[in-house]
Amino acid sequence: MTSGPAPEWAVRALSDVYDPCCREKGISVVDMGLLRSVAVHDGHARVELLLTSGWCPFAARVLTDVEEAIGAQPGIDSCEVEIVWDETWTPDRMSASATRALRFLPDPVAVGDRDAYLSRLTRGAQP
Template sequence: MSQIPPWASEALAEVFDPCCKEKGISVVEMGLVRSVEVTDGRARVELLLTSGWCPFAARVLTEVREKIAAQPGVEDAEVEVVWDEAWTVDRLSPRAARILRFLPPPSTVRDREAYILEELS
């Protein structure tokens, strides 16, 4: 799925989309980081947004750039939002998916009452 070196995942583990900060879900766990590549000391980070209307996008991009630029061997960093791939819930880490507990589309739930009972137990 993503090409994220372990050092970059670690560096971004404390960068949060403000909507998920209180839940402790980083941009990496949200699946917002598509790739991180470094060439000749210059890092290029590709990010997806959960929504094109995200009011916090500028802050998240700045934090990502600062964290990556501060890593050994990185002299500068560029962060780009990519639009050729939509963010979907399947990008969530298993931990993030458990915390956020997205509901399935109603058309896929055959027995609503049974589903609710199962989820509450």
């Protein structure tokens, strides 16, 4: 069994599996960048996932949801999902849509006239 990037069918299957911490924002494990690889050999799928934190309280739920989604695909007889501990998840793994959905601060901007900028902000205008 060789491991590699996830095939398109697996990406589609996991696009409806949500990171529990981001479910209300509609961010899947794929968009969150948690999927590392999917390999299939003789009907057995092996999925590697990263976690955003080693302390993720929902890891068991994510593993179960991923196993069920992949296991339901045609040609898959069994599935195992493993957490990758030797690679750290970083925000640059997120899709553009996930990054936008989780953006808490506006993009930085250059401010030519500090006083005018602050005045607009205090009046409720956008910079």
